[in-house]
Amino acid sequence: MTELKTATELPATTTTTIATRVRDHAAKTPDRVAMREKDLGIWQEVTWHTYWETVLTVAHALLALGVEPGDRVAVHSENRREWLYSDLATVAIRGTTMGLYPTNPAAEVGYLLQHSGSKILIAEDQEQVDKALAVTGDLPDLERIVYIEPRGIKNHYTDPRLMSWDELCELGERHRAEFPGAVEERMAAALPDDVMVLVYTSGTTGPPKGAMLTVTNVEFAIRVLIEEGGFTQPPPTPRDLALSYLPLCHVAERIFTVWFNASSGMQVNFAESIETVPANLREVQPTILFGVPRIWEKILASVEIRLGSASPVKRWTTRFWLKLADRIGDTLVRRGGKHTLVTRLMYAVGWLFCFRALRERIGMRRVRYAASGAAPIAPEVLKFFMGIGVPMHEVYGMTENTAIATANRPGRVKLGTVGEPQPGCELRVDEDTGEILTRHPGVFAGYWRDDEATRRVVEPDGWLHTGDVGEWDGDHLRITGRMKEIIITSGGKNVAAPLIENELKVSPYIREAIVLGDRRAYLTALIGIELDTVGEWATRRRLAYTTYRDLSERPEVRELVQGIVDQVNKGLARPEQLKDFRLLPKELDHEDGELTATQKVKRTAIERVFADLIDELYGRSPR
Numbered sequence: 001m002t003e004l005k006t007a008t009e010l011p012a013t014t015t016t017t018i019a020t021r022v023r024d025h026a027a028k029t030p031d032r033v034a035m036r037e038k039d040l041g042i043w044q045e046v047t048w049h050t051y052w053e054t055v056l057t058v059a060h061a062l063l064a065l066g067v068e069p070g071d072r073v074a075v076h077s078e079n080r081r082e083w084l085y086s087d088l089a090t091v092a093i094r095g096t097t098m099g100l101y102p103t104n105p106a107a108e109v110g111y112l113l114q115h116s117g118s119k120i121l122i123a124e125d126q127e128q129v130d131k132a133l134a135v136t137g138d139l140p141d142l143e144r145i146v147y148i149e150p151r152g153i154k155n156h157y158t159d160p161r162l163m164s165w166d167e168l169c170e171l172g173e174r175h176r177a178e179f180p181g182a183v184e185e186r187m188a189a190a191l192p193d194d195v196m197v198l199v200y201t202s203g204t205t206g207p208p209k210g211a212m213l214t215v216t217n218v219e220f221a222i223r224v225l226i227e228e229g230g231f232t233q234p235p236p237t238p239r240d241l242a243l244s245y246l247p248l249c250h251v252a253e254r255i256f257t258v259w260f261n262a263s264s265g266m267q268v269n270f271a272e273s274i275e276t277v278p279a280n281l282r283e284v285q286p287t288i289l290f291g292v293p294r295i296w297e298k299i300l301a302s303v304e305i306r307l308g309s310a311s312p313v314k315r316w317t318t319r320f321w322l323k324l325a326d327r328i329g330d331t332l333v334r335r336g337g338k339h340t341l342v343t344r345l346m347y348a349v350g351w352l353f354c355f356r357a358l359r360e361r362i363g364m365r366r367v368r369y370a371a372s373g374a375a376p377i378a379p380e381v382l383k384f385f386m387g388i389g390v391p392m393h394e395v396y397g398m399t400e401n402t403a404i405a406t407a408n409r410p411g412r413v414k415l416g417t418v419g420e421p422q423p424g425c426e427l428r429v430d431e432d433t434g435e436i437l438t439r440h441p442g443v444f445a446g447y448w449r450d451d452e453a454t455r456r457v458v459e460p461d462g463w464l465h466t467g468d469v470g471e472w473d474g475d476h477l478r479i480t481g482r483m484k485e486i487i488i489t490s491g492g493k494n495v496a497a498p499l500i501e502n503e504l505k506v507s508p509y510i511r512e513a514i515v516l517g518d519r520r521a522y523l524t525a526l527i528g529i530e531l532d533t534v535g536e537w538a539t540r541r542r543l544a545y546t547t548y549r550d551l552s553e554r555p556e557v558r559e560l561v562q563g564i565v566d567q568v569n570k571g572l573a574r575p576e577q578l579k580d581f582r583l584l585p586k587e588l589d590h591e592d593g594e595l596t597a598t599q600k601v602k603r604t605a606i607e608r609v610f611a612d613l614i615d616e617l618y619g620r621s622p623r
Contacts, residue, residue, distance in 0.1 A: 015190040017215050018222075018262040019055070019092040023187075025265050026052035032238060034261065035268040037081050043269075043283075046081060054081075054169075058089035059183040061172030065120060065144055069094035069186070072116045072198060076100040076109065076132070077124035079244045079270050082148050082165060084258060086122045087248075091196055093186045098198040098210070099249025102128070103590045108208075110135030112200055116210055116448065117141040126152035133159060192216040198448055199251050199399045210448030211399045213251075220424070220441040221402040222263045225255060230422045231395065232288060232369040233410050238265035241286045241366075245271035246295075251399045252374050256290040278302065281363020289370045293377035293505075299362055300384055301508035301533045306361075308536050321354035322387075329387030333379075337386065337413035347389060355388050364390050371395050371407075375600065376479060376498050378506040379415040386413075394418050396479065400457065401425075401464055402442035406477050417476035426463075427477070434469040435483055469496070487518045493575040495523065500576060503568045508533045509560060512588055514606055515578070516614060523576065524617040526610055527561055528552075528584040534560070552583040582613040 025034065030049035037044055067073060073090040075097060077083050083099075090097045098116045100109060102124070109131045113121065119141055123129045129147050136142065136159075147153050148165045163171075175182070194215045200208040224230045232240075242260060246253040261268045266288065271280040278299075281289075291299075307315055324346060331343045339347070347355065359365040364385075372382065373395040382392045391410065396418035397403030405427060408419035421427040426439040439462045446454035457465045469481045481496030488494055497515040504513040504527065512528030529552055537560070538545055545551040561583060569577040588594040593605050607614060 014188070015192055015194075015215060016219055017091055017187070017190055017196065018218065018259060019088050019187060021262040022048070022055065022088055023052055025262075029238070029265065032265065033267055034265070035081060035084070035270065037270040038272050038280075048265075051084075054085050055088040055092060056183055057169050057172035057176060058085050059092040059172070059186075060175040060179070061168045062089055062093055062095065062120065063179075063182055063186070064171050064175040067093060067095050067119060069189075070096060070195065071120075072096045072098050072118040073120045073122065074098045074100060074113055074116065074118040075122045075249075076102070076104070076128045077122065077148065078102050078273065079246075079248050079253075079257070080124070080148075081270070082122065082124075083248050084261075084268075087258060088262075092183055094190055094194050096195045096198050096212075098200070099247070099254075101247050101249055101590075104131070105591050106131040106134040110138050111207065113139050113142055115207075116198055116200075119143050121145045123147050125149040129153055129157070129162070133157075136161075190215060192219075193445070195445060197251075197254070199249065199254075201399060209450055209453055212445040212448055213399075213402055214445050217402045217442050217444060218259065221255065221404055222259050224404055224422050224424055224442070226260055226263045228423060230404070230407060231371060231393075236260055236264040236266045236288060238267070240264070240266040240288050240368075241269060241284060242266055242288050243269050243271055243277070243280055243284050243286045243363075245274060245277045245280070246290070246292065250374070251403050252290060252292075252397075255403055256288070260288070278363065282361065283363075285360075285363060285366045287366050287368050289364065289367050291370070291372055292374045293372055293381070293502075294375075296372055296377060296381050296385065297505060297508075300381055301530055303358070303362070304508040305533055305536045308540060318354060318358075321350050324350050325355065325384070325387030327387075329383040332386045332413075333383055333415050336411055337391065337408075338411050351389070358388055359390065367391070369393070373397065373403075373418075376502050378502040380506045382415055396477065398466055398468075400444045401438045401440070401466070402444065404440060404442040405436075405438050405466070408476070414473065414476045417473050417478045419477065420475050421477070428463075429470055429472060429477075433483070434471065434480070436466045436468045436470045436477070436479075437463045438466060439463045487515065487523070489517055489520060489522070489575065495576055500525075500568070500572065500578070503571070504564065507564045509537065510564060512584065512601065514601055514603065516607075516617065520618060522579040524614075525565075525578050525581040526584055526606065526613060527565075527581050528588060529557065529561065531587065548587055549585045552585060558583065580617050582610075582617060584610065584613075 026048040031047050033045045034048045034051045035046045073095050075083055075086050087097045098118055100112055121132055121142060123145055132145055144163055145161050146163050146168050150164050192215050195212045196215050196218055197213040198210045200210050227235055229235045242256060244257040248254055257268055260266050269284045271277050307318055328343045328346055331340060367390050370390050371393045385392045393408040395407040397405040404422050404425055406419040406421050424440050428437050443464045467483050468479055469483055470477050470479045481498050486494055487497050500515050501513040504510050509530055510527055511530040514526045515523055517523035531548055543556055565578055565581055594602060
């Protein structure tokens with residue numbers, strides 16, 4: 001090995017990365033808490049000093065395992081400290097982090113590891129290790145599998161590539177003692193064009209593609225979205241708190257967990273699991289909260305469930321205050337999110353009698369900035385949270401532009417839109433197709449090993465084709481659909497299916513809605529009920545049921561959903577109205593191939609799996 005310089009002789013770092021940012025926090029505020037994670041029911045704190053020291057140790061271990069600049073290190077885990085240690089360590093030695101969704105089945109794990117050519121896999125537990133070992137014959141580039149949780153693995157598995165997290169750290173300590181400046185020297189050589197992150201798209205219309213985000217892309221995103229207040233205003237500080245619970249392999253959660261933390265020093269708290277998010281929200285009471293539409297819809301549905309099971313007096317009083325919140329929300333919507341003197345007084349009274357307790361209950365008492373993104377959301381859902389005092393903002397971006405496109409800003413919120421272009425972002429709507437295009441330094445470096453796909457989405461002059469269709473509403477952008485989700489009926493009418501689907505999903509009783517009708521005479525829908533809320537509704541009416549299918553087949557449930565469909569149809573033009581629908585007999589599932597890892601519906605899979613229901617809707621005998 002080439003002789004290395006000592007740490008005191010190392011050249012100064014000239015390229016800022018998330019690794020250098022964490023290093024600087026550790027130097028300036030070593031004893032401040034950087035993150036917290038629950039262990040055996042107790043929140044364990046990690047200081048910036050401990051954070052950076054662990055990153056250095058893991059980075060040395062990766063060097064000892066032969067990770068070179070540009071090599072891919074994959075992480076397959078729920079959100080936890082080790083995810084960030086692995087990510088920052090990989091960046092520190094100029095590697096590329098590739099995350100996998102915890103729900104990825106073995107076949108998808110095999111595809112992602114093989115396509116990315118990952119050299120090291122950091123796997124959380126036996127379940128994730130088993131997925132990799134099941135397809136290991138197709139992974140010639142994979143040299144090591146590091147497991148974090150030893151239970152079920154340490155004394156039972158014999159694959160020579162396996163290594164425990166403790167063994168990885170021990171290796172890192174030995175390498176650090178022998179080559180004390182190795183990581184710092186690699187950091188000092190970082191270049192703006194280094195590919196820092198490989199984010200695989202959800203794959204709604206084909207195999208996932210790996211979007212390459214460089215150091216320049218990420219630093220531009222940090223400057224625009226975080227430091228200059230592109231999302232939160234004022235920008236985040238070390239006093240802010242976040243709850244990390246969405247998959248870290250998604251660019252949105254990477255921003256709100258890793259990049260917010262590294263840039264501003266904001267404290268990150270890891271949820272125990274997706275199931276414990278409501279409880280963890282109540283414990284942490286974050287000040288900054290990001291969620292995909294499904295999360296906000298789920299929280300709203302939980303409020304409805306609790307109301308339904310409350311005593312008559314409590315139910316009546318709460319609904320009284322929620323009607324007041326609805327009036328407040330109406331005013332906020334009209335005024336871009338700004339209060340009047342009257343609404344401030346109304347809210348102050350509501351806070352004393354209802355809103356404070358409700359926000360405490362849903363874990364949002366201290367939220368000063370809340371955002372929804374990654375998919376369309378019904379304006380009514382946002383208005384509910386605005387009315388009870390949660391400052392909601394719909395934002396828009398995508399992996400390929402490092403999530404830099406538009407955002408609704410405090411005082412200029414316009415419901416039904418995704419806001420105004422971010423500073424430094426050029427954005428236009430194609431006059432012929434309506435497609436949204438963006439151009440700025442955050443546009444990705446291209447798709448990994450797929451130059452043809454890159455050329456299809458990035459013009460030679462730098463304009464990125466988002467695939468989304470939109471229109472201007474003054475200075476604000478409104479998303480009207482996806483290029484591939486525009487339904488053209490046999491009568492030639494263009495219909496944006498997602499807009500109708502979102503109107504249906506406003507109801508707490510509907511979880512999924514898939515509008516059909518492309519090249520057909522009329523529109524129909526497949527609808528999936530929300531098991532919790534419909535189940536509670538059925539219990540109150542003493543309607544017995546055993547399974548999801550049993551409940552969805554009850555005529556009373558069909559009648560309930562019919563009423564929702566009828567109400568939505570009243571607000572639609574005649575060609576957009578649903579003529580019929582069928583209730584799905586099961587909950588859609590990622591492992592069954594019906595949803596992507598980000599819970600987006602795979603329309604082609606739905607049309608194949610539920611072909612019989614679709615045939616019934618269009619008057620054909622089931623196949």
